[in-house]
Amino acid sequence: MTLDASCSLTYATKSEVPAIFMLRPRSGWAQWIMREEFMLDPQVPVVEYTDFYGNLCQRVVMPKGEFRFSMSCRASVPDHIDAMPTAKRVPVAQLPVELLHYLLPSRYCQSDKLSRLAYSITGNVPRTYQQIARLRNWVHENIEYEYGTSNASTSALETVNTKRGVCRDFAHLGIALCRAVSVPARMVVGFLHELEPMDLHAWYEAYIGGRWFTFDATEDEPKGNRIVIAYGRDAADVAQATLYGAFTCTEMKVTVGAVCERTEGERPTPPEVL
Amino acid sequence: MTLDASCSLTYATKSEVPAIFMLRPRSGWAQWIMREEFMLDPQVPVVEYTDFYGNLCQRVVMPKGEFRFSMSCRASVPDHIDAMPTAKRVPVAQLPVELLHYLLPSRYCQSDKLSRLAYSITGNVPRTYQQIARLRNWVHENIEYEYGTSNASTSALETVNTKRGVCRDFAHLGIALCRAVSVPARMVVGFLHELEPMDLHAWYEAYIGGRWFTFDATEDEPKGNRIVIAYGRDAADVAQATLYGAFTCTEMKVTVGAVCERTEGERPTPPEVL
Amino acid sequence: MTLDASCSLTYATKSEVPAIFMLRPRSGWAQWIMREEFMLDPQVPVVEYTDFYGNLCQRVVMPKGEFRFSMSCRASVPDHIDAMPTAKRVPVAQLPVELLHYLLPSRYCQSDKLSRLAYSITGNVPRTYQQIARLRNWVHENIEYEYGTSNASTSALETVNTKRGVCRDFAHLGIALCRAVSVPARMVVGFLHELEPMDLHAWYEAYIGGRWFTFDATEDEPKGNRIVIAYGRDAADVAQATLYGAFTCTEMKVTVGAVCERTEGERPTPPEVL
Amino acid sequence: MTLDASCSLTYATKSEVPAIFMLRPRSGWAQWIMREEFMLDPQVPVVEYTDFYGNLCQRVVMPKGEFRFSMSCRASVPDHIDAMPTAKRVPVAQLPVELLHYLLPSRYCQSDKLSRLAYSITGNVPRTYQQIARLRNWVHENIEYEYGTSNASTSALETVNTKRGVCRDFAHLGIALCRAVSVPARMVVGFLHELEPMDLHAWYEAYIGGRWFTFDATEDEPKGNRIVIAYGRDAADVAQATLYGAFTCTEMKVTVGAVCERTEGERPTPPEVL
Structure with missing residues (x-):
């Protein structure tokens, strides 16, 4: 299916707060990011880097006052979860x-x-x-x-x-x-x-x-x-926002909507190690 | 300045041709990708990975016939190249x-x-x-x-x-x-x-x-x-398309246009190692 | 000082047990491994790899019965821990x-x-x-x-x-x-x-x-x-031995002895990021 | 077979010369380094790091005058090169x-x-x-x-x-x-x-x-x-010594001798990606 998804986070702070967002999904073997859009309000400098797990992370210093980080994307993803009861564990x-x-x-x-x-x-x-x-x-x-x-x-x-x-x-x-x-x-x-x-x-x-x-x-x-937005060992690795300072999250809004069926003839074969 | 840029590549092939595109710019300390859009026509499965240098690479098997890979993006980038005549070489x-x-x-x-x-x-x-x-x-x-x-x-x-x-x-x-x-x-x-x-x-x-x-x-x-779309040692590492098979590139179209001035108050300070 | 150190681990098992040892110290800016020796008894196949943190890990399947993994090394290391009360935290x-x-x-x-x-x-x-x-x-x-x-x-x-x-x-x-x-x-x-x-x-x-x-x-x-033998987030990352199966550790022996004073004229300057 | 090997490089310089040696073989799936020894004469500070390809590299500043870098190792390696005429190319x-x-x-x-x-x-x-x-x-x-x-x-x-x-x-x-x-x-x-x-x-x-x-x-x-000492794209990546300055190599000595037959019962199975 082709999905449109968005996430918007609004914060209020009383001083500058360094923050790391993890909100840019990456294309991989099972999902294809066709479109992405980001909005920072106010528009402060932002540096993106890749972490240990390949996640794209956005690093900013949130200014004092109100700050909003929003993203939206369109992605082609599988309609079904693969299951394979006969698949053996790897020793x-x-x-x-x-x-x-x-x-x-x-x-x-x-x-x-x-x-x-x-x-x-x-x-x-x-x-x-x-x-x-x-x-x-x-x-x-x-x-x-x-x-x-x-x-x-x-x-x-x-x-x-x-x-x-x-x-x-x-x-x-x-x-x-x-x-x-x-x-x-x-x-x-x-x-x-x-x-x-x-x-x-x-x-x-x-x-x-x-x-x-x-x-x-x-x-x-x-x-x-x-x-998929991010992978990691557990929630410590994949927080959508990690903030180093005092803050209030005044709004968090998430939307996901169907655009159309997945149009590809077939899905890629999963590689052995992803 | 905020720029809108696009690149569209059209190929004609007489058989399936494995290909690697390198056309997804990444945000970094000096550029912020605000929006991106991709179009594959026909829409074949595509897998994205990161290479040695951190470049995002799109891997597809181009079907026989005509195939088009297009991308467009909006990015906030510096108006000027930094120069620093006094900067010393690192031994x-x-x-x-x-x-x-x-x-x-x-x-x-x-x-x-x-x-x-x-x-x-x-x-x-x-x-x-x-x-x-x-x-x-x-x-x-x-x-x-x-x-x-x-x-x-x-x-x-x-x-x-x-x-x-x-x-x-x-x-x-x-x-x-x-x-x-x-x-x-x-x-x-x-x-x-x-x-x-x-x-x-x-x-x-x-x-x-x-x-x-x-x-x-x-x-x-x-x-x-x-x-910046990609970094590497030389052109071997950063081809916008590497194709493994016979093909004709029937069209290549690139556009770059100004949207508006860069609106950030100031640019981020370059880290020592980028 | 130049040190001679050794570690010997002996296990008893009732079946094959896959194991990962982490017992090969690496040279770095502060220590220089001048000599190393390893002994597996019995001598089973062993594969070495580098983990996330740069630690060298030795992977074996311990055979049923008794198994010993021993290492010894000679290393040149600093006599003193650096301290720098004025060093500022990095924001x-x-x-x-x-x-x-x-x-x-x-x-x-x-x-x-x-x-x-x-x-x-x-x-x-x-x-x-x-x-x-x-x-x-x-x-x-x-x-x-x-x-x-x-x-x-x-x-x-x-x-x-x-x-x-x-x-x-x-x-x-x-x-x-x-x-x-x-x-x-x-x-x-x-x-x-x-x-x-x-x-x-x-x-x-x-x-x-x-x-x-x-x-x-x-x-x-x-x-x-x-x-230093290994670095990690905590003990989960740096166990000297991780065994996947039932075992008894029948002996663990560690020795450290001084060979002579460090003979280098001066230590290397620590790089900014190690 | 178990082999003892050594390599000794002697240089004469008229000023300090930064140098990178690549002379510490790593254990892998096909070879097991049982013993290693290094000698720098004079004993200058040395920093070791891992390059792109997993090679261990030794970084020194060679002092003015004569400098010698020697290593020896004992390794268990296969007697035969694998060949497999039926192995198919990976598309x-x-x-x-x-x-x-x-x-x-x-x-x-x-x-x-x-x-x-x-x-x-x-x-x-x-x-x-x-x-x-x-x-x-x-x-x-x-x-x-x-x-x-x-x-x-x-x-x-x-x-x-x-x-x-x-x-x-x-x-x-x-x-x-x-x-x-x-x-x-x-x-x-x-x-x-x-x-x-x-x-x-x-x-x-x-x-x-x-x-x-x-x-x-x-x-x-x-x-x-x-x-194996090092892997790379070509000789540019795997030089045993890369020197940044004027020098004369006054001696290079390499020895390889058999210690005994390989004593392992069997070799490890090669993993799919090494």
């Missing part, structure tokens, strides 16, 4: 070296403390895509989606205990469980068509059968039509 | 390691064979920005700009002999002379406002006083209002 | 982009939850090297060094509560407090001459005044004669 | 992005000018390993190995004309011919057991069937027992 000894760090515990995904839980969930499920699907289903069924029950410092370990959270908590727990069974997993933030209520969304990917697959523990059914 | 022993490869000879810039010429030109000029300016001036004064006198395989060594060439030849010779006196230099391709006749343009940058400075040996006077 | 807006991820919270360093504590410690200390020294002193004075009070999953937040730990806990808390005041900090593991009892050691570095400075919260007095 | 459209730059022409390998020659040599040979073997054989049979007929600035294009050269010229021409038929190729320098007369050696690798294969156009028969 740790054969994982590409650049993916090994996605096995490590991180700030919000304490996989080192969740092995027992993870293996109790997967039981005798074959060590394939199905094992990771089982973990996802467990999160979906056992964690209640509820606004206001978690915050920016909530980790997977806390979510296991409270059994409540929002999309980022679902993703953190899903990631931590994958890593606990030695499957590389990474956080994704982006746009999801028909998300209700509309907002930026967080989900995750697991590396199985030589490629990344999308998982989303908040949804009843797998849904495509996602625009 | 080789103190150059950042990631710049050392810009001292090496490359396909079109045989700096290893041009030391004698380079030092005969610079003579006793102080080992500052002025030394590199002197080399640029020599190229500007001694090479005649003339279409059709060179081709895609012409190197700096040949240009020294023929004394003729186009912008890429001027850039290659300028780069080779910089490297011959142990100053890192890199090729730049992009858009230049008011270039006559309008086309993509090639120039170069030299690393002096802890940062990159722009040089353009084809111009009488230094001119700003440039949008 | 966040001017930090090199490749260091920004050292500001983020990580698995064992929940800096996002320690701002209040950090600023209560630093009070009105100037925002220089002294601020970071104050944080280090606080850890040194308030945390008790005691074996057996923490384990591989203990984080800075827990150490703040228990007030006990070993070198890695001291380092994690020191790092978390630096990041909490927006100063980049990274974990270091390596050898320390005259450590009592001898073992591998963990400490940290903070980025101030345009370079990294060494801090060690376990020591009464700053001590030099350290060989 | 350009499916090459891993990080290998694409090995298709480009470079300083000494003007592949853009050698397509006609390359295809005239390969004729109807299947587009497999055999095509690249055919190119190697052509170089071996048509270029005469003769000292003193080429120098540090000789390129593949010149070698095609003079039909003479040494190992680096053979490698450059082999590389250029591979790239001319759109197969990625890279330069290798290292040690070769029983090379006659003993010296550092240059050869090349081509990427076929999803991995790199070794080719050496100077040898009648494929020979193993090689220690």
Whole structure:
């Protein structure tokens, strides 16, 4: 499908505040960014760089007063999430070296403390895509989606205990469980068509059968039509805005709309390492 | 100034041809890409990746028949080229390691064979920005700009002999002379406002006083209002299109227009290593 | 001083266990590895790669039964830790982009939850090297060094509560407090001459005044004669051995001895970004 | 086989000369460096860094007078070169992005000018390993190995004309011919057991069937027992020493000796992308 998406962030500050935005989606094998537009108001100098994970980051010093950062884009994305129940896990000894760090515990995904839980969930499920699907289903069924029950410092370990959270908590727990069974997993933030209520969304990917697959523990059914904005180990890496100073976010507005069906004859074949 | 620029390439092929385009300018410290738009006709799958130099590259398989790749962008860029006659060369022993490869000879810039010429030109000029300016001036004064006198395989060594060439030849010779006196230099391709006749343009940058400075040996006077598309060692790294198969380029169209003055209060300070 | 150091790890396993060792120190601006020797017993195939942080990692599949990985090296290292009370913090807006991820919270360093504590410690200390020294002193004075009070999953937040730990806990808390005041900090593991009892050691570095400075919260007095083995965000990144399977570590032996004084006339000047 | 190898370079200079050595072999999937030793005389400060290609580079300022840089190492390496006549070429459209730059022409390998020659040599040979073997054989049979007929600035294009050269010229021409038929190729320098007369050696690798294969156009028969020191596009990237100033190389001494047979039960399986 071809989607039009936008995100606008407005801040009020009482002094200059250095900030890093991560709001320029990149084209990749599964999405093609056909159009992008940015607006900074006021128009301050901005420097863009690429981080460890290939995300494009916009660095500015927000002036005192009100500041708005908006972007919109049009992207061609797949209608469906790939699933492949027969895809086998890659043995740790054969994982590409650049993916090994996605096995490590991180700030919000304490996989080192969740092995027992993870293996109790997967039981005798074959060590394939199905094992990771089982973990996802467990999160979906056992964690209640509820606004206001978690915050920016909530980790997977806390979510296991409270059994409540929002999309980022679902993703953190899903990631931590994958890593606990030695499957590389990474956080994704982006746009999801028909998300209700509309907002930026967080989900995750697991590396199985030589490629990344999308998982989303908040949804009843797998849904495509996602625009990826950023990848990272967990939410610490992929915040849409990281601000170094006192501020108030006075408005955040996200829109996603369908333009038309995806017009390509076929999708590219996913490369083995993405 | 805020510029609108576009580039459209049309090809005719008799079979599928794998191709790599390099036509998505990136924001950096000196330019801010406010808007971008891409069109592939027909719309085939496209995968984007980042190369060694940070350039965004678009990889497609052109279908048999006619294929068009077009892009347009709006960018905020400086009106003037920075010059700093007092900027001192960085001694080789103190150059950042990631710049050392810009001292090496490359396909079109045989700096290893041009030391004698380079030092005969610079003579006793102080080992500052002025030394590199002197080399640029020599190229500007001694090479005649003339279409059709060179081709895609012409190197700096040949240009020294023929004394003729186009912008890429001027850039290659300028780069080779910089490297011959142990100053890192890199090729730049992009858009230049008011270039006559309008086309993509090639120039170069030299690393002096802890940062990159722009040089353009084809111009009488230094001119700003440039949008950088790509950086590399020489033209081999920064072709706007690299095609692996037989093709005819049936049309290439480039436009650059002024939208308005640059509205930022001030430009960002260049970081030491860009 | 010139040091001879060695580390030998012996494991017993009941099946093949994929493992990643991180035991080849690299030469850098402050240390020169003059000699290295490795022994795997039995001699299984080993593949070496470089991780995100530039650490050299050795990947093997440990065979069933007993396996030993030993290394020894001779290195020329500085006798003293640099300190520079006047060194000013680099404002966040001017930090090199490749260091920004050292500001983020990580698995064992929940800096996002320690701002209040950090600023209560630093009070009105100037925002220089002294601020970071104050944080280090606080850890040194308030945390008790005691074996057996923490384990591989203990984080800075827990150490703040228990007030006990070993070198890695001291380092994690020191790092978390630096990041909490927006100063980049990274974990270091390596050898320390005259450590009592001898073992591998963990400490940290903070980025101030345009370079990294060494801090060690376990020591009464700053001590030099350290060989760095690996850098990372925290202990998750720099384990000397990461094993994917069941194992018993039957022996770990570390030695560090002085060979002679450092014979170089002078140390290299630290580059701005290391 | 387990090999002991050494290289010692002695220079005389009349002033300080910045220099970059590239003489620390790295362990990889096919070689394991068991022991290394370095000696600088006089012992000046040295900084080591990793370049674009993963090579470890040693940066020093050679003092005025005499300076010697020596290294020795013990390495476990394969006795035989892998060959796989059935290995198929990877279509350009499916090459891993990080290998694409090995298709480009470079300083000494003007592949853009050698397509006609390359295809005239390969004729109807299947587009497999055999095509690249055919190119190697052509170089071996048509270029005469003769000292003193080429120098540090000789390129593949010149070698095609003079039909003479040494190992680096053979490698450059082999590389250029591979790239001319759109197969990625890279330069290798290292040690070769029983090379006659003993010296550092240059050869090349081509990427076929999803991995790199070794080719050496100077040898009648494929020979193993090689220690790789460095990889790059061509000789510009992999010089054992790059000096920025006037110098005399007063001695260069290379030794390679067999210690014992390779004792590993089996070699590691080559990963798809190395």
